[in-house]
Amino acid sequence: MSQQEFWNKKFLRDGFLYGKKANEFILSTYKNFNKSKQVLCVGEGEGRNAIFLAKKGFDVIAIDASDVALNKLEGFAKEENVEVKTICSDLNEWTPYKKYGAIVASFFHVNAEEKESIFLKLEDSLNSKGFLVLEVFSKDQINYSSGGPKDLDLLYSVEELENIFNHSLIHKLEEVIIDLDEGTAHQGKASVIRLILQKN
Numbered sequence: 001m002s003q004q005e006f007w008n009k010k011f012l013r014d015g016f017l018y019g020k021k022a023n024e025f026i027l028s029t030y031k032n033f034n035k036s037k038q039v040l041c042v043g044e045g046e047g048r049n050a051i052f053l054a055k056k057g058f059d060v061i062a063i064d065a066s067d068v069a070l071n072k073l074e075g076f077a078k079e080e081n082v083e084v085k086t087i088c089s090d091l092n093e094w095t096p097y098k099k100y101g102a103i104v105a106s107f108f109h110v111n112a113e114e115k116e117s118i119f120l121k122l123e124d125s126l127n128s129k130g131f132l133v134l135e136v137f138s139k140d141q142i143n144y145s146s147g148g149p150k151d152l153d154l155l156y157s158v159e160e161l162e163n164i165f166n167h168s169l170i171h172k173l174e175e176v177i178i179d180l181d182e183g184t185a186h187q188g189k190a191s192v193i194r195l196i197l198q199k200n
Ligand SMILES: C[S@@+](CC[C@H](N)C(=O)[O-])C[C@H]1O[C@@H](n2cnc3c(N)ncnc32)[C@H](O)[C@@H]1O
Pocket: 003, 007, 018, 023, 042, 043, 044, 045, 046, 047, 048, 063, 064, 065, 066, 069, 089, 090, 091, 092, 105, 106, 107, 108, 109, 110
């Protein structure tokens, strides 16, 4: 099954799976982003981070494999009177044709063999001094029932992210236990990895 088929099924349900409020970690980092540069939201789903950033005055582009999610994002953007550009593509097949001032992703989970090529492509598409901000479930999340894939291969470790991102300045890379309150899909104690990196 393609990522699009898998995720379309989930997003076809009414409502916003992860809620409409921006992810709290991304919300705590955006003030460092350069307003004159475009922000790319990766695996953006129904648009909560993209719309938050657009409302803060950023030029935002969202990419996701699910056309159902992106249709919901576009409706949400209209309600909020903001513009967010969208790209419907699997990240494995996407070729960046420009550079971004910041790239953000919350709970973007891909197979172990896809991680390095996707994340290096993202790092490469940052402007010099641009930020990459990620919040993802750690492998320890397998022990929690607050959301995320029940497959260790799709979950992350600090070490694998450290190994992938060894060319940029790492401001934060930590595994922490947090309380999630994001829609119906992310509720309760969770083990996440938070990354803030800045391209040299
Ligand atoms: C857990 S959801 C998170 C959505 C959103 N970031 C949020 O936090 O509300 C994961 C999202 O990543 C997208 N996704 C997963 N694998 C993908 C891939 N290989 N290429 C593009 N999008 C992908 C899914 O369609 C889905 O919207």
